[in-house]
Amino acid sequence: MHYKFYKVIAIISCALLLSGCGAYFNQPIVIENARMGESTKVTKTLRDFPNPIEPVVVGVYKFRDQTGQYKPTETGSTFSTAVTQGATTILIKALEDSKWFVPIERENLSNLLNERNIIRSTRKEYRKNKNPDEPQLPPLLYAGIILEGGIVSYDTNIITGGLGARYFGVGASTQYRQDRITVYLRAVSTSSGKILKTVYVSKTILSQALDANFFRYVTFRRLLEAETGFTKNEPTQMAVSEAIEKAVESLIIEGIEDKLWAANSDTQTVNDIITNYKAEQDEAHNTALYERYFKERRxxxxxxxxxxxxxxxxxxxxxxxxxxxxxxxxxxxxxxxxxxxxxxxxxxxxxxxxxxxxxxxxxxxxxxxxxxxxxxxxxxxxxxxxxxxxxxxxxxxxxxxxxxxxxxxxxxxxxxxxxxxxxxxxxxxxxxxxxxxxxxxxxxxxxxxxxxxxIKMNKKERKKKKEDGVKLKELRERNRKIRKENLKPRG
Incomplete structure (x- = not known):
């Protein structure tokens, strides 16, 4: 009897360990206090960027959710949107963290103008009665660049799957689902209306579920049943924040490369940033959906x-x-x-x-x-x-x-x-x-x-390389004939 009991305990312990120690042993069992918001992996990159020679004043009127999707449920959908509607605020925070841009209020411009009108009216009355020399209200900053774009797609269940097994009353299973969000960001010149630069970033969102269970008669008329598990969902807001911050990073580096703005740093540091970005860009261009990385290999x-x-x-x-x-x-x-x-x-x-x-x-x-x-x-x-x-x-x-x-x-x-x-x-x-x-x-x-x-991936490049090889072979053959002619005795 004792042997069977210890055997059951060992099986349950193994099932718990297979379910994932990190998430399992960090279950929320107490009320947590308010805390500062989490940072993404890209936040530190933005904050560590070298400072610009002169920050660019930018206006963001609306960085919208252009998907129009509602949050899916098992019974259909709800009136809650699939992605956050606060993307404008997230973009402004990313611009501030980068130190390359001075964002000005444009999302709620009417509120700002109304408040300025109240200030003018109040000062006017005040000047009449007490202080006629009250200074004028300073003018508003105007933006040299407007940032436009938005969240253009939210694709759900691009990959789903799972794995499970059960033997003699002991079983465990795992399921996963991957969604994908896509963000476009463009910089527009307010003086000419020209689109200076457009960048595109995507980010996957992972959801996982793990569970383990035990169901078995340990002795006559004694049934032992145990079950445990957890579900882990990557927050959509964090995914949106990371995608927007990555778009701001790309905008800064591509702007440096195109000489739209400049960094207050030595040439070597700037060149290293651009080189690393180009390597990342090349890898992104060669990576298809589902993280299939295409490269000239063999x-x-x-x-x-x-x-x-x-x-x-x-x-x-x-x-x-x-x-x-x-x-x-x-x-x-x-x-x-x-x-x-x-x-x-x-x-x-x-x-x-x-x-x-x-x-x-x-x-x-x-x-x-x-x-x-x-x-x-x-x-x-x-x-x-x-x-x-x-x-x-x-x-x-x-x-x-x-x-x-x-x-x-x-x-x-x-x-x-x-x-x-x-x-x-x-x-x-x-x-x-x-x-x-x-x-x-x-x-x-x-x-x-x-x-x-x-071997080159591009068919045209392979053809050109072959043609260049033929021309090189012909040139070598012609040079060989010329040398042979020059070596002949003159007579």
């Missing part, structure tokens, strides 16, 4: 080595796995298509009936489906020949297969693959019976080494 040439197992499918029963080793090289015509050749040493075995070593030469055409991503499936097919170790028998064959490759760096890739080889003959295992030719399978793990420059 070189034009590669060599590979693979090791694994071979399995015969012939005329004998009880085939056994044996060793297989392969080495070869690839040449890419374009990022998707390559041709490769390899030599293969392997052994085929049937239990107590057949065992022999073989050598094979394979020539394949291979297609890489996702050449600009780290993880990519590939498929191949081709022909070759198989020889016994003593080369007394030779067979022709066709082979096809596929696998997955993961690039651990720009030059090194790891792969797993399977190959099915169909022999044009039925005597690979020294016996011929039935109508079907002999076959065998290879299952292997490989190491690929890429060299030469990565």
């Amino acid at each position: 070189g034009k040439k590669s060599i590979f080595i693979k090791g694994g197992t071979a399995l015969i499918n012939g005329d004998y029963n009880s085939p056994e796995l044996s060793y297989s080793v392969r080495a070869g090289a690839r040449y890419y015509f374009n990022p998707f298509l390559n041709v490769n050749a390899s030599i293969n040493k392997f052994e085929l075995t049937n239990q107590n009936a057949f065992s022999e070593g073989f050598n094979a030469i394979d020539l394949n055409a291979e297609v890489t489906l996702l050449p600009f991503e780290k993880l990519s499936p590939f498929f191949f097919g081709g022909m070759g020949n198989v020889n016994t170790d003593d080369f007394d028998r030779t067979f022709f064959k066709f082979q096809y297969g596929g696998g997955l490759e993961y690039l651990v760096s720009n030059n090194i890739g790891l792969s797993i693959n399977a190959t099915h080889s169909v022999i044009l003959g039925d005597k690979l295992d020294n016996i011929s019976q039935g109508k079907r030719d002999d076959q065998y399978f290879n299952f292997s793990f490989g190491l690929n080494w890429y060299f030469d420059n990565p």
